[in-house]
Amino acid sequence: MATHKGSEGTLKVGTDSLAEIRSYSLEESADTLEDTSMGDSARTYKSSLTSFSGSVDVFWDETDTAQNALTIGSEVTLNVYPEGADSGDTYYTGTAIVTGVTRSASFDGLVEASVSVQGTGALTSTTV
Numbered sequence: 001m002a003t004h005k006g007s008e009g010t011l012k013v014g015t016d017s018l019a020e021i022r023s024y025s026l027e028e029s030a031d032t033l034e035d036t037s038m039g040d041s042a043r044t045y046k047s048s049l050t051s052f053s054g055s056v057d058v059f060w061d062e063t064d065t066a067q068n069a070l071t072i073g074s075e076v077t078l079n080v081y082p083e084g085a086d087s088g089d090t091y092y093t094g095t096a097i098v099t100g101v102t103r104s105a106s107f108d109g110l111v112e113a114s115v116s117v118q119g120t121g122a123l124t125s126t127t128v
Contacts, residue, residue, distance in 0.1 A: 004083045011056060012079040016066040020059035022112065026080050026092060028052045028123055052094060052119035054078070060103055060111040070115045074098050078117065087128050094123040 011018040031048040061067055069076055076098065081091040096117035105111040 008084045009080070009082045010085055011066075011081065012085075013066040013069045014077050014079075016069070018056065018058065018066040019064040020061050020067075022057040022059060024054065024056040024080065026052065026054040026123075050122065052096075052123040053117060054080070054096070054119075055114060055116045057112060057114045060113045067113065070098050070101065072098055072101055075120070076117075081128075085128055089128045090125060091128060092123055092125050094119050095121050 006023070009021075009024070011021060011024060028050065029052070030050045032045040033048045034043060035046050036043045058067060074097070076096055077093065078096050079091055079093045081089060083089045085091065096119045098115060099118050100114075100116035102114045103111065104114070
């Protein structure tokens with residue numbers, strides 16, 4: 001069984017690597033449709049439409065091309081590499097709309113940004 005450290009991962013916006021990543025999340029979900037009928041003794045369901053969403057937290061870097069592409073309302077291609085981007089590694093790709101950007105700082109810390117996205121279309125899994 002393979003395990004991976006979080007520090008192995010990376011994200012790309014299009015072909016540009018996202019700099020200064022602190023953490024990320026990628027959530028996939030599927031709707032269900034109930035198909036229970038009279039006489040059934042338990043509820044039953046069918047799988048329906050799928051979707052994905054995610055977020056990424058970074059140290060803010062105004063010179064990073066990938067960070068600058070993540071503006072509210074923009075549609076981007078996200079490539080998420082949980083185990084790195086070496087040959088044979090699995091990654092996830094999909095088109096997403098940037099739905100939120102939060103920038104924050106404290107007097108004893110670095111300026112950070114958090115970006116939220118909503119997938120549009122399918123999220124696919126492939127290998128490098």
